[in-house]
Every structure is written in structure tokens, then in C-alpha cells.
Amino acid sequence: MLKKIRFPYLAILLIIVFNSCESDNDPITNESEFISPDQFNSEVVVRWFNLIKVLTTETAGYTPPVAARAFGYTGVALYESTQVGMANKTSLSGKLNGLNLETTYMDGLEYHWPTVVNSTLASMTKYFYSNASPSNYTSILDLETEFSDQFLNDTDSEVINRSIVFALNLVDEILLWASTDGGFECQFNNFPSEYEPLPGVEFWKPTAIDQQALQPYWGDNRPFITLNVENTTPADPPAYSTDTNSIYYIRALEVYDVVNNATPEQIVIAEFWSDDPQTSATPPGHSISILNQLINDNNIDLFAASEAFAKLAVGINDAFISCWKVKYTTNYPRPVTVINNQIDANWGTILETPPFPEYTSGHSVQSGALAKILTSIFGEDYSFTDRTHEDRTDIDGTPRDYDTFYDMAEEAAISRLYGGIHFQEGIDLGLIQGYQIGENVIDIFEN
Structure with a gap:
């Protein structure tokens, strides 16, 4: 049953009637x-x-x-x-x-x-x-x-x-x-117990003890804009292979080498964009934070702020539906699984691997949508500083500067490679997926 939080309508209406009678x-x-x-x-x-x-x-x-x-x-x-x-x-x-x-x-x-x-x-x-x-x-x-x-x-x-x-x-x-979109009261049921990962080494498996799949049916939710699911699906990721000359193996080796040789700056970037639940407002919250900073810094009026938030809100909502649709259709394994099975059984990641399939990168999709939408509002060459994490002490939250919103999106996306939790295709094609979602959102508001 839908919860409603209401003011005492009767009292409000009586005041209105009383005032209208006296005028x-x-x-x-x-x-x-x-x-x-x-x-x-x-x-x-x-x-x-x-x-x-x-x-x-x-x-x-x-x-x-x-x-x-x-x-x-x-x-x-x-x-x-x-x-x-x-x-x-x-x-x-x-x-x-x-x-x-x-x-x-x-x-x-x-x-x-x-x-x-x-x-x-x-x-x-x-x-x-x-x-x-x-x-x-x-x-x-x-x-x-x-x-x-x-x-x-x-x-x-x-x-x-x-x-x-x-x-x-x-x-x-x-x-x-x-209440009718498929995600009603979803905060109380993030890990449906009935879901079972697909069998076979080529498919995603939990990467930690007792880990369960996060929101495996999210891709079936109703998007705000149908095209954000129908015309944003990327090509399939590289096929499973044990051949050391295959793209599949080469991509895993790339993650292995990047993490093993990560620079201090790459680690800072990985942690800055990690946005884990309970320690941050999650990646969607990071996007909301950036827009809120821009609205405040530019003294944007009430309506323009409302419209900007609506554009971003529609884009972010649909980015996660579109991305999750691809994730649980491809059920692609995480780098740590492939690397432990084929390269180094003792290898570990810089960031904790999230509890859902790899392809495409949620950070990439939502950051791509964010970049496209904010560019449409503030312009192609808008430089800004992201102060989202400046008060955090558990990571280096030093504000980061960007020349364009696309620079920001690309850094957010590549941070997942630095953290060891995404392959290159999931990052690159996830950005393209997000850019298209952003375009679809802009079209809705302009037409």
C-alpha cells in the first residue's frame, strides 16, 4: 500500500475558505x-x-x-x-x-x-x-x-x-x-534471495563469501524514457576464452598490470570516484552534488535549478535501469574472477568489487549521462571544481579540477580500471551508453 505523508488537509482547506470569504x-x-x-x-x-x-x-x-x-x-x-x-x-x-x-x-x-x-x-x-x-x-x-x-x-x-x-x-x-514502476520500496529488498547466478565459468559469480546479487531485476523497471533502454544497448563484450592471445585474456591482463603498477594519483582517483554506499551518497549522489555546487556557485534561479535537477534526475534514473539491463543480460564476470582463475590466484583489487556483473560500468553510464546533460546547460568549455568529498577523512577528498564535463566523466570512468573492478570495454562503451541517454533526455525537454 502506498505510503502518503500529508498535512492536515481539513485545517488547510478551512483556512482557505475562511480567508476567501473575508476577501x-x-x-x-x-x-x-x-x-x-x-x-x-x-x-x-x-x-x-x-x-x-x-x-x-x-x-x-x-x-x-x-x-x-x-x-x-x-x-x-x-x-x-x-x-x-x-x-x-x-x-x-x-x-x-x-x-x-x-x-x-x-x-x-x-x-x-x-x-x-x-x-x-x-x-x-x-x-x-x-x-x-x-x-x-x-x-x-x-x-x-x-x-x-x-x-x-x-x-x-x-x-x-x-x-x-x-x-x-x-x-x-x-x-x-x-509505485507502479517495478521498484516500489526497493530500499528494503536490494538482494532478492531467490536469485541464482547463472552456472558456468563464463558468467558472473559473487566475488566474496555470502555475497548476493544486488538488484538483479532492476533492468526490468519502467524507465522514464523508453529509448534510454531500447537504443542504448552496446555490443556484447569480448567472449569468454582461456586463450592467452584472446581479447578476453588480454583485457584481464591489462587490469592485472594496471593495478599492480598503480601510481599514487591513480589510487587517489579510484578512491575519489568509488562512492561506496554508507560512506558516500553513492555515484548518483556524487552527480547530484556536482550539480548542486554549480547551481549554488552560479546563483541560478529557482526554476532553472528545478529544470536542471529534473534533466539530471531523469538521466540518472534511466542510466541505472539501462546499465542494469545490460549487466544482467550479459552476466559478465568481474576482473578479479577472471584473473584469479587464469592469471594469479592470489591477486586482489584496490577497490572492493561490487556485488553485480561487470558489463557495462555503472559509473561510466551515469557519468556519461551527467556530462552530456551538464554540457547542454553550462556549455562545452565549462571548467569547474568538484568539492564533493572535501570533508571526508577516510580518503583523499581534495577537490578536483576539470576543464570540461567530459573530462570529468572520463576520469570517473577510468577510475574503475585503476580500482581493478572493470575491463576497458565496460568503461568505454558504458560512457557511450551514457552519452546517448543524456541526448535522449535533452530531446525530451526541448521537444
């Missing part, structure tokens, strides 16, 4: 007299996603696919909560699979857009992180209250209440839609 003025029907979402700053967006980054790190069950899904629906809800106030923007309803919104937004009435966004993000966050620790859940409530109190001074109570009701009804529709 002698008819609603203003000229929408140009109202303040549109792009006239507000994006502080409410930046602070909510900073909190979401913490919650993703510290809430049980938030593996990369699960985080990508939560970000996906939250980003779509954020966009839909603001696009109605922009005369030149249209809904994603009818463009994303299964999304058919019937919002309660009313033309000709005033809305306070920061309140709309605060209520939207608070409700989405309370839903997706319902199993957060008591202290972290309190942080959600506190941030919501802080903004609510602040916004009370910005406009009258009727506008505030109307804005809250619109946001809550929208969230209900978004969450109902989300």
Missing part, C-alpha cells in the same frame, strides 16, 4: 502581475539536495540504483511543481512513461513558488527516506519548518496555503505513478 477582492486574472518561479533564488533547492545527499549516505538500503530512483522521482516532482508557473514551459506529463498528471494548479491565482518547492521536496524526502534515523528524520522536519516559517513573511496566508495544497496533491500523483 472583497476578486482574484487577479493577469498572470503577468504574479511573480514567476524564475524570479526567486534557488536556496530552497540547494539546501534540500544537500540534506538528501546526507540522507542517502546514512539511510539503510540506499544502494546506487535505489538512490538513482529516489533522485529521479524527486527531480521530476520538483520540475512539475514549478513549470506550471512558467509561460514558456510544458509538463513532462505524456512525455515520460506512465506520467499523466491532473494537477490542482489554477491559472489566474497567485502561488508562492519557494513554498511550493519546499512542500514538494519535504514530502518527497519524507517518503523516500521514511526509514532514516530518528535524528535524520528530525532534520527533514526541521528544514521544512525553517523554510515554512521564513516564507510566512513573504506573502499572505491564503497564497501560502494554496501553494502547500497544490504541492501535496502533486506529490500524491507523482508517488502513485512511482
Whole structure:
């Protein structure tokens, strides 16, 4: 049964009715007299996603696919909560699979857009992180209250209440839609016990004692955009072989040699991009962190921030569905398995090998989508600094500089080779897979 986190509607509606009865003025029907979402700053967006980054790190069950899904629906809800106030923007309803919104937004009435966004993000966050620790859940409530109190001074109570009701009804529709995608309450079932890896040395096997496959059915989830699964599938990886002249063996030997001769800088890169659950907000959270930094650094307005997050959210969500579809179709083994079987039985990796098949690289796919989408927003030659891990002490989180978003994506991708957990094809073709997903997302928003 779908969980709903709701305000006391009856009290809100009574306030609205009371206020409307006392007013002698008819609603203003000229929408140009109202303040549109792009006239507000994006502080409410930046602070909510900073909190979401913490919650993703510290809430049980938030593996990369699960985080990508939560970000996906939250980003779509954020966009839909603001696009109605922009005369030149249209809904994603009818463009994303299964999304058919019937919002309660009313033309000709005033809305306070920061309140709309605060209520939207608070409700989405309370839903997706319902199993957060008591202290972290309190942080959600506190941030919501802080903004609510602040916004009370910005406009009258009727506008505030109307804005809250619109946001809550929208969230209900978004969450109902989300409940039918195949990933409902996925944070509570990351490792389905009934799944059995395929037999045969050519297929992926767990690489640690008692390891189980992570989200083996994720590729069957409904993507936001069908093309993100249908037209992004790469060619098959090199075929299994014991021939020392085969591409299969040569690729394994490449990983073996890179790890054995890893430079200090390569190890720093591997750890910077590892983004393991429980120690970070996972790779999707790293992408969200980069965008949040750019929004804050560039003083981007409320609507532009909402649209940027929606584009990235759709891309990240679909990147993990598309990637996982390929992973559990090819069931390609990890380098450590091949190397232990054919080259060196005692060899180990720099990074811990994740519990799912190798091909393609999830880091590559989602980083490719990230690069393509951010380039479309900020430009081809945009240089920036990634400060995502600057407060961490368990790794060298020194901020890293990039000349373009593609440079960043390529470093994130190759980091998996340095860590010993991916072959070259999974990295290179994963990036191409991600670039195509990014293109598909951009097309949806432009057409």
C-alpha cells in the first residue's frame, strides 16, 4: 500500500475558505502581475539536495540504483511543481512513461513558488527516506519548518496555503505513478534471495563469501524514457576464452598490470570516484552534488535549478535501469574472477568489487549521462571544481579540477580500471551508453 505523508488537509482547506470569504477582492486574472518561479533564488533547492545527499549516505538500503530512483522521482516532482508557473514551459506529463498528471494548479491565482518547492521536496524526502534515523528524520522536519516559517513573511496566508495544497496533491500523483514502476520500496529488498547466478565459468559469480546479487531485476523497471533502454544497448563484450592471445585474456591482463603498477594519483582517483554506499551518497549522489555546487556557485534561479535537477534526475534514473539491463543480460564476470582463475590466484583489487556483473560500468553510464546533460546547460568549455568529498577523512577528498564535463566523466570512468573492478570495454562503451541517454533526455525537454 502506498505510503502518503500529508498535512492536515481539513485545517488547510478551512483556512482557505475562511480567508476567501473575508476577501472583497476578486482574484487577479493577469498572470503577468504574479511573480514567476524564475524570479526567486534557488536556496530552497540547494539546501534540500544537500540534506538528501546526507540522507542517502546514512539511510539503510540506499544502494546506487535505489538512490538513482529516489533522485529521479524527486527531480521530476520538483520540475512539475514549478513549470506550471512558467509561460514558456510544458509538463513532462505524456512525455515520460506512465506520467499523466491532473494537477490542482489554477491559472489566474497567485502561488508562492519557494513554498511550493519546499512542500514538494519535504514530502518527497519524507517518503523516500521514511526509514532514516530518528535524528535524520528530525532534520527533514526541521528544514521544512525553517523554510515554512521564513516564507510566512513573504506573502499572505491564503497564497501560502494554496501553494502547500497544490504541492501535496502533486506529490500524491507523482508517488502513485512511482509505485507502479517495478521498484516500489526497493530500499528494503536490494538482494532478492531467490536469485541464482547463472552456472558456468563464463558468467558472473559473487566475488566474496555470502555475497548476493544486488538488484538483479532492476533492468526490468519502467524507465522514464523508453529509448534510454531500447537504443542504448552496446555490443556484447569480448567472449569468454582461456586463450592467452584472446581479447578476453588480454583485457584481464591489462587490469592485472594496471593495478599492480598503480601510481599514487591513480589510487587517489579510484578512491575519489568509488562512492561506496554508507560512506558516500553513492555515484548518483556524487552527480547530484556536482550539480548542486554549480547551481549554488552560479546563483541560478529557482526554476532553472528545478529544470536542471529534473534533466539530471531523469538521466540518472534511466542510466541505472539501462546499465542494469545490460549487466544482467550479459552476466559478465568481474576482473578479479577472471584473473584469479587464469592469471594469479592470489591477486586482489584496490577497490572492493561490487556485488553485480561487470558489463557495462555503472559509473561510466551515469557519468556519461551527467556530462552530456551538464554540457547542454553550462556549455562545452565549462571548467569547474568538484568539492564533493572535501570533508571526508577516510580518503583523499581534495577537490578536483576539470576543464570540461567530459573530462570529468572520463576520469570517473577510468577510475574503475585503476580500482581493478572493470575491463576497458565496460568503461568505454558504458560512457557511450551514457552519452546517448543524456541526448535522449535533452530531446525530451526541448521537444
